[in-house]
Each structure stands twice: as C-alpha cells, then as structure tokens.
Amino acid sequence: MIAIGPGSPAQPLHRDQWCFDFFAFPDDVEVELSTMWALTDFTTATGATRVLPGSHRESDDALADEHRAVRAQMRPGSVLLYSGRTIHGGGANTSDEVRLGLNADYTLGWLRQEENQYLSVPPDVARTLPEPMRDLIGYTLGAYALGYVDDVRHPRDVLDGTTRPVSFGN
Ligand SMILES: O=C(O)CCC(=O)C(=O)O
Ligand SMILES: [Fe+2]
Structure with a gap:
C-alpha cells in the first residue's frame, strides 16, 4: 500500500526493476510487471503516478524527460499496468486528500522478491x-x-x- 499525503513531493522517476541492480538484464527482456490499483482518486492534484510511455524501450537518458510524463488518472478500482523497465514515479500531492494505491508487482519466479x-x-x-x-x-x-x-x-x-x-x- 502506498499512501501519498497532502504536501508530499514527487517521487524520483525510476524503473522498478532497478531493485535487481546487481544484474543488467538484456534490454529486450522483461522480468517484472507492476500494478498500481487506485483505492482513492488518482488525479494530477492528488499525486497520480507519472509514466513515460515507451520508456521501457529507451536508455536511461529518458530519465531526464520529466516533460514527457503522463499522469495515470484513475477512479478507485482502476489499475495501471506497467513493465519493470517503464520509467515512472509517484506524483506530488498538492491536494488536501491522501492518495492511496495498492502496488503489487509480479516478477519471474526465480528472482528474489522485492518485499520479503x-x-x-x-x-x-x-x-x-x-x-x-x-x-x-x-x-x-x-x-x-x-x-x-x-x-x-x-x-x-x-x-x-x-x-x-x-x-x-x-
Ligand atoms: O506511488 C506511486 O504512484 C508509484 C510508486 C512507485 O513507483 C514505487 O514505489 O516503486
Ligand atoms: Fe515504482
């Protein structure tokens, strides 16, 4: 569960598969599929996840392209799917509501899980x-x-x- 409270800054852009930073997977291999379920409204104001479309096929240079980020605006019950290579990050919360998301990530069975x-x-x-x-x-x-x-x-x-x-x- 990820709660972004009022006033929270944006999370740095990243790829979820960086948790396996000891091994550089081949660029065309996806090892992880991430999900973010909205439990409250995901809006630009509440901190909807920022996503760089197509970044799973790009180099880390794209991390500088904040201007390309689109917001995963969602009603409660909707889900955002993105691969472990996709550059993304939580948004800043400029509202007075808590933004609550359920983040479950699925990895290949032979990888150690991010959360124990x-x-x-x-x-x-x-x-x-x-x-x-x-x-x-x-x-x-x-x-x-x-x-x-x-x-x-x-x-x-x-x-x-x-x-x-x-x-x-x-
Ligand atoms: O809270 C979000 O919108 C994204 C969180 C995230 O990407 C992460 O913790 O890896
Ligand atoms: Fe992430």
Missing part, C-alpha cells in the same frame, strides 16, 4: 490464504529445485503439514 513475503506474511498467516495466493507470494517452487525446504519438501507441504511427493515443475 516470508516475514511480511509468515507461515501462520499464509496458511489461512487460498493456495493460488500462497503460490503467488512465494510459498511454492520458483523452478524445479528452487525454493524447497529441508529434505526437498515442497513449501505447500510445509504449510499444510502434508507429504505429497514433490512434483518437479510444480
């Missing part, structure tokens, strides 16, 4: 979630032998206390 879901959503909480949601937040295998627990147990079995045979490939 195993601490944010510990097993006792994860156990209460539907299986597709648990898988989505990382309580699954990211590849045939990536993310297992102790003696090659599947994370789902650890949560459920079951012992299904590990089927590699999920």
Whole structure:
C-alpha cells in the first residue's frame, strides 16, 4: 500500500526493476510487471503516478524527460499496468486528500522478491490464504529445485503439514 499525503513531493522517476541492480538484464527482456490499483482518486492534484510511455524501450537518458510524463488518472478500482523497465514515479500531492494505491508487482519466479513475503506474511498467516495466493507470494517452487525446504519438501507441504511427493515443475 502506498499512501501519498497532502504536501508530499514527487517521487524520483525510476524503473522498478532497478531493485535487481546487481544484474543488467538484456534490454529486450522483461522480468517484472507492476500494478498500481487506485483505492482513492488518482488525479494530477492528488499525486497520480507519472509514466513515460515507451520508456521501457529507451536508455536511461529518458530519465531526464520529466516533460514527457503522463499522469495515470484513475477512479478507485482502476489499475495501471506497467513493465519493470517503464520509467515512472509517484506524483506530488498538492491536494488536501491522501492518495492511496495498492502496488503489487509480479516478477519471474526465480528472482528474489522485492518485499520479503516470508516475514511480511509468515507461515501462520499464509496458511489461512487460498493456495493460488500462497503460490503467488512465494510459498511454492520458483523452478524445479528452487525454493524447497529441508529434505526437498515442497513449501505447500510445509504449510499444510502434508507429504505429497514433490512434483518437479510444480
Ligand atoms: O506511488 C506511486 O504512484 C508509484 C510508486 C512507485 O513507483 C514505487 O514505489 O516503486
Ligand atoms: Fe515504482
């Protein structure tokens, strides 16, 4: 959840995939899809996300092109989709309302998650979630032998206390 309060300045323009700054992905490879769900009105005044269209195919020189930014103006319930390479940033809030957005980013299963879901959503909480949601937040295998627990147990079995045979490939 991202709350931009009245008077907050604009967030610097950036690419979300910069969180993986130890590795330069090939320019034509997308590893992340980001979503920003509006929970309140996203307007220029409240700080609607600024996006540089087409910047996923451009060099970092485009970071200087603030003038090209368009605003993701949205009513509550709308969603903005943008790739991890797309240059964007939260807007300044010049209104007297809080701008609230739900920001969920989806990455390839073999990348470490930006937010540590195993601490944010510990097993006792994860156990209460539907299986597709648990898988989505990382309580699954990211590849045939990536993310297992102790003696090659599947994370789902650890949560459920079951012992299904590990089927590699999920
Ligand atoms: O709040 C926003 O509009 C954008 C936030 C964002 O891009 C981020 O935190 O990575
Ligand atoms: Fe971002």
